[in-house]
Every structure is written in C-alpha cells, then in structure tokens.
Amino acid sequence: MISLAGALLLITPFSPSLFDTCLSGSYYGNYNDGQTTNSVFLPEAACLDSWSAEALAPSASIAEATQGYQQLVWVEQKAVESSLLAATRSEFDAFLEILSEHRHVERDQEVLYVPEDKMGYELLHRTPTAALLAVSHSTARSIDTLLPPFWKSVLVPAAPVDFIPVPADAVKHVKHVLSTLKFDPEIAGIVESISLPQMVNDIRFLTGEDESGIMSRHSFSEGSRTASKWLKARFEDTGATCELQPFLAGFAPNVVCTYPSTVPTNATVLLSAHYDSRGSFGSTRAPGGDDDGSGTISILAIARTIARKGIKFQSNVQIIAFAGEEQGLLGSKAYARKMREQNAEITVMIQADMLAYHVPDEPPQLGLPATIGTPEVTQLVANVSALYSPELRVGYTAACCSDHQSFHEQGFPATQVFERAGPIADPMYHNSGDLSDREGYDFQQVKSIAKVQLATLLHSAGYELSQ
Numbered sequence: 179m180i181s182l183a184g185a186l187l188l189i190t191p192f193s194p195s196l197f198d199t200c201l202s203g204s205y206y207g208n209y210n211d212g213q214t215t216n217s218v219f220l221p222e223a224a225c226l227d228s229w230s231a232e233a234l235a236p237s238a239s240i241a242e243a244t245q246g247y248q249q250l251v252w253v254e255q256k257a258v259e260s261s262l263l264a265a266t267r268s269e270f271d272a273f274l275e276i277l278s279e280h281r282h283v284e285r286d287q288e289v290l291y292v293p294e295d296k297m298g299y300e301l302l303h304r305t306p307t308a309a310l311l312a313v314s315h316s317t318a319r320s321i322d323t324l325l326p327p328f329w330k331s332v333l334v335p336a337a338p339v340d341f342i343p344v345p346a347d348a349v350k351h352v353k354h355v356l357s358t359l360k361f362d363p364e365i366a367g368i369v370e371s372i373s374l375p376q377m378v379n380d381i382r383f384l385t386g387e388d389e390s391g392i393m394s395r396h397s398f399s400e401g402s403r404t405a406s407k408w409l410k411a412r413f414e415d416t417g418a419t420c421e422l423q424p425f426l427a428g429f430a431p432n433v434v435c436t437y438p439s440t441v442p443t444n445a446t447v448l449l450s451a452h453y454d455s456r457g458s459f460g461s462t463r464a465p466g467g468d469d470d471g472s473g474t475i476s477i478l479a480i481a482r483t484i485a486r487k488g489i490k491f492q493s494n495v496q497i498i499a500f501a502g503e504e505q506g507l508l509g510s511k512a513y514a515r516k517m518r519e520q521n522a523e524i525t526v527m528i529q530a531d532m533l534a535y536h537v538p539d540e541p542p543q544l545g546l547p548a549t550i551g552t553p554e555v556t557q558l559v560a561n562v563s564a565l566y567s568p569e570l571r572v573g574y575t576a577a578c579c580s581d582h583q584s585f586h587e588q589g590f591p592a593t594q595v596f597e598r599a600g601p602i603a604d605p606m607y608h609n610s611g612d613l614s615d616r617e618g619y620d621f622q623q624v625k626s627i628a629k630v631q632l633a634t635l636l637h638s639a640g641y642e643l644s645q
C-alpha cells in the first residue's frame with residue numbers, strides 16, 4: 179500500500195457472519211481491545227453503503243483516512259489489574275504527543291532521530307483501551323518502543339487476509355485425546371523430572387543476570403541474535419534439528435526445532451514461546467525475564483527432558499522460539515502462513531507466554547485464553563493440568579493474545595498457557611526491571627506449567643522411551 183489517503187475503514191466486533199457479505203474480500207484481521215475481539219475491514223464505498231446503520235453492531239465505527247500515511251497500527255491496552263493502571267490514560271495522550279511532535283527520542287546514549295516528514299499520525303478509531311492509527315513506515319517500525327507500558331502495538335497487514343476458521347476435521351485428534359485421557363504414572367514421572375535448577379541457569383543467561391552480556395532481546399537488538407544462536411545450540415544439544423528462520427529484514431529470526439516421528443505421518447504437535455522482549459520507554463535494557471523468558475525456558479526445559487529420558491515421538495514434534503512477537507506476532511504470523519501454504523497438519527499448538535509471575539500471596543496458577551484459541555485444545559490443557567499439576571489453580575484470562583493467535587487465524591487448533599487466571603498483574607510487564615530474581619517470580623509455577631505442556635505433548639503425540 180503506497181498511501182492510505184481515501185481508504186475507508188470499518189471496525190466492528192468480530193462475527194463469522196460478516197464473512198458471508200461483500201466485506202469478505204476486505205478483511206485485515208482481528209484485533210483486541212482488552213474486552214472484545216474486533217475485525218478491521220477496508221471495504222469499497224459501495225459495500226459500505228449497502229450496510230444500514232442498524233445492521234452494524236452499535237460499537238462498530240467507520241472512518242476515512244485522509245492523510246498520506248502508509249501503515250495502519252492497532253494499539254491496545256492489555257487486560258491488566260486496575261491497581262497497575264493508575265494514570266495510563268494520560269500516558270497514552272503523552273504517547274500521541276510523542277508521535278505528533280518532531281522530537282528526538284533519546285535512549286541512553288543513542289538518539290533515535292526520526293525525520294520530520296516521517297512523524298505524525300492520523301487517529302482513525304479510539305476507545306478507552308484501544309486505537310487504530312495511520313503512521314509512516316519508519317514510525318511503525320519503532321512504535322512499540324514509544325508505547326506506554328501496558329499497551330501493545332500490532333501492525334495491520336498491507337493486503338487483505340483470508341478468514342480461515344479451524345475446520346472440524348482438524349480438531350478430531352484433540353477430541354480423541356481428550357476423550358481417552360487418563361492419568362499415566364509413567365508420564366507423571368517424566369514431567370516431574372523437569373529440572374528447576376537448570377531453568378534458573380537458563381533464564382539468567384537470557385536476561386543477562388549471569389555473565390551472558392545480553393542487555394536486551396528486543397527483536398532488533400544484538401542480544402536477540404546472541405539469544406537465537408544460543409537457543410539453537412541448546413535445542414540441538416537435545417537431539418533436535420534446528421534452523422534459524424529469518425522472516426523480515428532487521429528482525430531476529432525464529433528458532434525452529436524439529437524431532438522426527440518414529441512412524442510415517444505428517445501430524446505435528448507444536449510447542450512454542452517468544453524469545454524477543456520489550457523494556458521501559460527510554461531504556462535499552464529489556465531482560466524479559468517473565469515476558470517471555472519464562473515461556474522460553476519452559477520449552478527449553480521440555481527439550482532437555484526429552485533428551486534426558488530418551489523420548490521418541492509417534493508424531494512430528496516442533497519446538498519453536500519466535501521473534502517479532504512484541505511488534506505484533508510477526509514471527510509466528512510468517513511461520514503460520516507458511517504452514518498453511520504447505521497444508522501442514524498441525525494437530526495441537528500451545529504457546530507459552532508469561533508463566534512465572536503471580537501476586538506473592540496468591541497460589542500458583544494457570545491462565546487459559548478466554549477468547550482467541552480452540553476450545554477443545556484449551557479444555558485438553560485444563561484437564562491435563564488437573565491430572566499432572568493439581569497444585570495449579572486453573573482459570574481463564576482476558577490477557578489475550580500471543581503467538582497462538584497466528585495459528586488460530588490460519589485454522590490450526592491452538593491455545594496459550596499463561597501465569598494467571600485473570601488479567602496481567604506483573605508490575606514489571608514490558609519493563610526494564612523484568613528480571614527473574616525478584617518477588618513474585620515463581621520458578622515452581624514455571625515448572626508446574628511446563629509439566630502441563632510436556633504431559634499434553636506426550637498424550638497427544640504418543641511416545642516411546644528408547645532407554
């Protein structure tokens with residue numbers, strides 16, 4: 179898209195019935211506002227005219243872009259405990275001011291110079307917890323570093339996307355696993371052997387709390403490259419075949435690791451996390467100990483357990499550490515799109531994002547997505563948790579959405595595991611103080627959730643022990 183001038187936009191609560199109308203070819207994806215899932219369409223004027231005001235949901239909004247910006251960006255306040263939210267409304271206004279002013283943004287010694295003609299924005303939609311902006315390409319590239327702490331940005335794609343519901347057929351396997359699920363003492367023994375001290379070592383490398391020298395794993399940072407190579411090597415140590423897969427110029431790559439199946443099948447179970455991070459505005463330190471170092475060490479702990487126990491799977495298994503999550507799920511979107519193009523047979527996908535934090539006087543928890551995700555996969559994870567990690571209090575969270583959304587949107591059965599049965603409560607969320615050595619960061623909870631991820635993998639892939 180060269181310029182958005184003259185583009186019409188319809189922002190409306192998501193409904194599958196919209197895709198049976200003239201809107202279907204102008205769909206640009208679903209976006210959350212902390213409460214509901216919204217669909218964005220860029221329809222032809224004639225299509226928009228054919229809708230009567232009554233036919234649209236009361237909260238639908240229509241806008242016309244008039245200025246020559248190139249990139250649409252959805253920004254959203256995450257579902258966060260109200261105690262953490264004081265004054266963020268004015269922080270959002272301050273953010274808009276930064277976008278509009280011709281201001282040099284200083285980050286430590288580095289000055290991010292944004293040329294005058296590249297600044298500014300057009301506000302196309304605004305609710306208390308979300309906004310849709312049109313900005314230049316260069317602003318879009320750095321917008322995540324300018325946002326207030328509990329806000330997140332998602333780049334709207336340059337061309338319409340298909341709406342692909344998860345086909346009933348794709349959920350058959352999960353339903354089968356769910357209906358035959360019962361406690362297996364061998365699986366209990368395997369998942370109990372996940373090493374907590376090793377997870378402590380791993381997170382300290384990724385956050386730079388040890389001597390790794392990693393200051394940040396922001397997708398554009400040097401530290402993210404170091405982390406990607408380290409993760410590839412550690413996963414390879416466990417017998418996986420790994421690749422660094424670049425997806426967009428300037429971004430750190432996805433780390434994609436595969437364990438082959440012992441029987442001929444295209445079925446694939448996928449466990450993932452994102453290893454990129456975000457820090458505080460104005461700081462180059464982004465340790466990402468919880469978000470999402472905790473999910474990253476969980477999948478690494480699972481890989482280490484696969485190797486130690488000599489586990490061979492009766493399905494292909496992929497373990498992936500994504501990058502570009504903080505810029506709008508960019509790494510996983512590229513990967514899920516490729517899997518759809520290859521007509522891949524992903525039977526279960528589970529994203530681990532933020533597993534470590536709970537309010538100090540709360541019990542350990544497991545949060546599952548209330549909206550985006552496949553209900554049967556979410557149910558499977560909940561039931562597996564009851565069997566193997568009964569210490570976790572399981573419930574739903576509105577803190578949507580991580581990389582599982584990319585798979586969900588491509589019609590693959592997917593869900594997420596999260597640290598809390600409620601909104602985000604971590605005061606260090608998207609903060610340069612997101613270290614592992616602090617109050618509320620609970621390695622035991624990370625291990626309990628990793629047990630659930632691994633037990634779900636073992637039940638749904640099928641396995642044998644070679645030792």
Ligand SMILES: *[C@@H]1O[C@H](CO)[C@@H](O)[C@H](O)[C@H]1NC(C)=O
Nearest residue numbers: 356357358359557560561564
């Ligand atoms: C899963 O858990 C739910 C809620 O506890 C329960 O009602 C259901 O029977 C369980 N399903 C299976 C297959 O165990």
Ligand SMILES: *[C@@H]1O[C@H](CO)[C@@H](O)[C@H](O)[C@H]1NC(C)=O
Nearest residue numbers: 441442443444445520521523
């Ligand atoms: C896997 O997919 C390929 C390509 O679609 C197909 O040719 C092959 O028969 C499939 N293998 C199995 C075991 O289903």
Ligand SMILES: [Zn+2]
Nearest residue numbers: 469470531532
């Ligand atoms: Zn995250």
